[in-house]
Amino acid sequence: MSPSATEPRSDSDPAPKQGWVAPDIAGEFPGLGIAWIEVAAQLGRSPEPVKRRLRDLSDRFYGAHAIQMRERPIPWSYRVFYRQIGLDPDRTRTPIEQLAFDRIREGAFKSQGLPADALTVAIAETGVALRAFDADRLDGDLCIRDSAPGESLAGRPGELARGTLAIADGKGPVGLLFGPTGEGCGVQPDSRRLAIVAVQVNGVPQIAVSEALWMAAATLR
Amino acid sequence: MALRVDVDERLARVELRRQVGHLERELAGLIAEGFGRVEIEYRVAAVAAEPRVLDLGELERLRDDLAERVVEARLTLRKRNRVESANRELLRQMLASPADFKWVQVSRDDLGLHGCGHWHSRPRLGPLGMLMGWWRVKVSSGCPLAGRLAAVEQEAQGQANETSGAG
Numbered sequence: 001m002s003p004s005a006t007e008p009r010s011d012s013d014p015a016p017k018q019g020w021v022a023p024d025i026a027g028e029f030p031g032l033g034i035a036w037i038e039v040a041a042q043l044g045r046s047p048e049p050v051k052r053r054l055r056d057l058s059d060r061f062y063g064a065h066a067i068q069m070r071e072r073p074i075p076w077s078y079r080v081f082y083r084q085i086g087l088d089p090d091r092t093r094t095p096i097e098q099l100a101f102d103r104i105r106e107g108a109f110k111s112q113g114l115p116a117d118a119l120t121v122a123i124a125e126t127g128v129a130l131r132a133f134d135a136d137r138l139d140g141d142l143c144i145r146d147s148a149p150g151e152s153l154a155g156r157p158g159e160l161a162r163g164t165l166a167i168a169d170g171k172g173p174v175g176l177l178f179g180p181t182g183e184g185c186g187v188q189p190d191s192r193r194l195a196i197v198a199v200q201v202n203g204v205p206q207i208a209v210s211e212a213l214w215m216a217a218a219t220l221r
Numbered sequence: 222m223a224l225r226v227d228v229d230e231r232l233a234r235v236e237l238r239r240q241v242g243h244l245e246r247e248l249a250g251l252i253a254e255g256f257g258r259v260e261i262e263y264r265v266a267a268v269a270a271e272p273r274v275l276d277l278g279e280l281e282r283l284r285d286d287l288a289e290r291v292v293e294a295r296l297t298l299r300k301r302n303r304v305e306s307a308n309r310e311l312l313r314q315m316l317a318s319p320a321d322f323k324w325v326q327v328s329r330d331d332l333g334l335h336g337c338g339h340w341h342s343r344p345r346l347g348p349l350g351m352l353m354g355w356w357r358v359k360v361s362s363g364c365p366l367a368g369r370l371a372a373v374e375q376e377a378q379g380q381a382n383e384t385s386g387a388g
Contacts, residue, residue: 070249080242086269165272
């Protein structure tokens with residue numbers, strides 16, 4: 001990883017924190033990584049500049065663009081990774097493809113308020129997979145690991161199947177990798193700080209990950 | 222005496238994942254090539270309900286399924302290319318000699334082109350042309366572009382907003 005890639009672009013850009021990947025998982029998936037940035041929560045309706053940006057983005061997304069997207073390096077990298085972990089990217093869509101699908105179906109990127117719009121802008125611009133957690137409910141650093149026997153995801157009945165890939169904090173899984181978020185770990189109406197989390201896969205450059213996190217953080221400011 | 226050999230399968234899994242990536246890219250290219258021209262079956266079912274490290278057998282099945290889709294997509298595209306080539310040849314002959322292809326119509330879709338225009342061999346001056354053998358190929362410009370219609374709608378909406386804002 002190039003040190004310059006994670007250096008903030010300006011004083012107002014916080015440096016992304018780097019999480020860790022369990023060694024056996026890292027051995028199977030070189031290039032897999034997790035990074036996040038913490039920002040004060042800006043919840044509620046999006047301001048006009050954010051809505052305008054969504055409209056501008058809508059004008060740049062077409063059906064043909066959505067089809068050709070899967071040939072571009074970053075969206076392709078996520079598609080391949082989905083396949084490699086057993087998911088069907090045409091059913092469980094990658095974040096960027098889900099956005100493209102919604103854009104085509106809805107006719108535009110509809111504003112869903114913050115922080116969802118901030119993630120939409122950053123994902124659409126960079127292609128990097130982002131999601132948000134309530135930072136105050138996370139315990140320590142985030143990591144990607146396989147679930148241990150007896151572990152479960154809050155809000156879901158039963159234990160996780162052994163070996164399920166999850167994003168975890170110091171206490172346990174907070175969400176499945178590219179899957180649902182554990183109950184209480186996601187953004188709540190009373191959240192005060194957000195953790196914007198990027199999952200990096202092989203083929204996604206570090207600079208794109210940093211850019212995505214900064215872009216989401218800047219949109220939330 | 223049975224000989225037991227411990228094999229590190231990790232390298233095999235890495236190689237299979239590389240092949241999966243390669244096939245996924247090839248399939249994506251074929252889908253893009255056929256977009257708007259022909260329907261290509263591209264679905265490969267999920268191997269797992271939730272994300273996990275796939276074992277060797279599962280990766281092999283996934284690789285084989287993707288390879289099958291790629292072969293099918295190539296065949297479908299090849300067939301479509303043949304049809305379009307034949308239609309291009311038909312159009313070439315039709316333009317050279319319209320009277321030999323009376324009332325024949327070739328659409329842009331038949332040639333693998335976007336849009337809804339077509340070439341139609343028809344008589345000049347209607348029944349008189351039919352009697353006189355004055356045949357020609359008429360090119361239809363197709364329907365109005367969706368983008369232009371959208372622009373008109375946006376302009377109209379913008380004007381409406383301005384009016385209501387001024388009011």
